[in-house]
Amino acid sequence: MTSITDRAHVARHRTPLNRSQIAGFWGAWAGWTLDGMDSFIYALVLTPALTELLPRSGYAATPANVGLAGSILFALFLIGWGLSFIWGPLADRFGRTKVLAGTIFTFAIFTGLSATAHNVWELAIFRFIAGVGIGGEWALAGTYVAEAWPEDRRKMGAGYLQTGYYAGFFLAAALNYTIGVHYGWRAMFLTGAVPVVVAILILLRVKEPEKWQKAEASTVHRKPLREILGPVYRRRTWVACALLTIAIIGLWAGAVYEPSAVIQLATRAGMARPDAIRTASIATGLLSISTVLGCLALPPLAERIGRKKTLAIYFAGMAVAIVGSFGWSFYMPNGLVPFIAWLCVLGFFGGNFALFSLWLPEQFETRVRATAFAFCTSFGRFVGAGVNFLLGAAVLNMHTLGIPVALTALAFVVGLFIIPFAPETKGEVLPQ
Incomplete structure (x- = not known):
């Protein structure tokens, strides 16, 4: 019969994570953090960005026009966010880490390009495509952690992963307090290009989960x-x-x-x-x-x-x-x-x-x-x-x-x- 001490020892013991699992988690967590940061950056810089870009687009930068343009841009961003379901079939066919890196690369590049917008139309296009990338990150990060982490650790890994999005809020606020105040809205969007580094690290250092590799080897591809x-x-x-x-x-x-x-x-x-x-x-x-x-x-x-x-x-x-x-x-x-x-x-x-x-x-x-x-x-x-x-x-x-x-x-x-x-x-x- 197992003693209480033995059961406590088993409860405390957890399967150790290898380097690829650790790097993959931090890559997924960082991507989810920067996802939250990107979303909050837009909320922080919306008014100054539209105040500058509306006159260049032929519209007066009145409070009403800023509010209307902001709502339209937000709607386009949400449509892009919703269209992010396209990443799921790609990840099931080509792998979790490659496609996860692709989502991060997409939202990072087009967030950075938002800093170059000359009018509201360009900003709208950049935000729409960034939304497609942002929307796919959670699904692929959650899938990766579930499959890559050991069975006795993946549940807590889900909780750890989800904290990243809200850490991104703090990061965006800190960047706005330091960079945004002194260098303006374009500099804030440029900081959103930083996740490109995360995408590259994921591609270079993280292996595909064994569960996906086994399923890929034995699966007849369907829709x-x-x-x-x-x-x-x-x-x-x-x-x-x-x-x-x-x-x-x-x-x-x-x-x-x-x-x-x-x-x-x-x-x-x-x-x-x-x-x-x-x-x-x-x-x-x-x-x-x-x-x-x-x-x-x-x-x-x-x-x-x-x-x-x-x-x-x-x-x-x-x-x-x-x-x-x-x-x-x-x-x-x-x-x-x-x-x-x-x-x-x-x-x-x-x-x-x-x-x-x-x-x-x-x-x-x-x-x-x-x-x-x-x-x-x-x-x-x-x-x-x-x-x-x-x-x-x-x-x-x-x-x-x-x-x-x-x-x-x-x-x-x-x-x-x-x-x-x-x-x-x-x-x-x-x-x-």
Whole structure:
């Protein structure tokens, strides 16, 4: 009979990672970090970039035109982001590391080229193609880590990987504080070209996962997109699409309107505009830190109680936090501090994205895994983009952002009824 000491020793022991697995993880993590950085750079430099480029394009740089052009550029970026499902079949056919490097190379080059834009049309094209690259990085990074890391470590690896996106927010803010302030928006876009180095390192130093190599050697090539929508995988594909769509709706609702809400509350509390903006930056930092903590807490919980129960807890937490922040504290006479406190709760449960990095690879075999991951994330982005624009129209018509954003909590309630239709993969090894 195994003693408690022996079981504790086994629990502490983990399969060691080799150099290729370590380098591959840091390459994937750095790519996901720089992905988050790139997304946030655009938000930071949008106004100064359009203020300069609109007159060169024949339009006055009025606040209304800047807002309209910004919305159009964001829409094109989201369309590119959604079209990123093209990377999945490529990765299933040609390998994870090569195509992962391709996604990083694409968004890095076209983010850097954004610095050379002479008018809004050129900037729009560069942002659209950068979006195609950015959108594929998560699917391929998540697939790579799931397949390359040992079975006893890949679950926690999913949590570690997901922290990268939010670390990118901090990196973008730091670059804006140092480079953007002194050298302008073009220099900020140039910093986005740095991931090219990461792409080259991935290509030169990281081996393809053995799982993919074995599957590639024994697989008769079919059409993976048709397969994940066929009778074997159809149900889990569409359930995963629905759950990811709900998660994306919540992410964008909170991330897009959180700074504006904090600025409004800070201004209402008597702060000057510069102090209100600084408060919004602090609140964004707290939101990001809380999300990182939520990502790290999720894998152990999913291993203990299962994937479906864990997602249900995180979805319920998101629903409560969205209502508590945007539906309640936003309308309090002195709601700034309670709102920021609720943001920390919102951020923690926003770590639900780490579950998809862990769970999606477990639901599909190696030959279609990257295609399934990319398809499900892209589907969610398309629907999420549409909901985001409807939300913007509601904010405009209701003259308040609190209630429209609070109503997105209903999506997470719907999600609680969809979760039971997903497969439970706790205790199962990654399918070959």
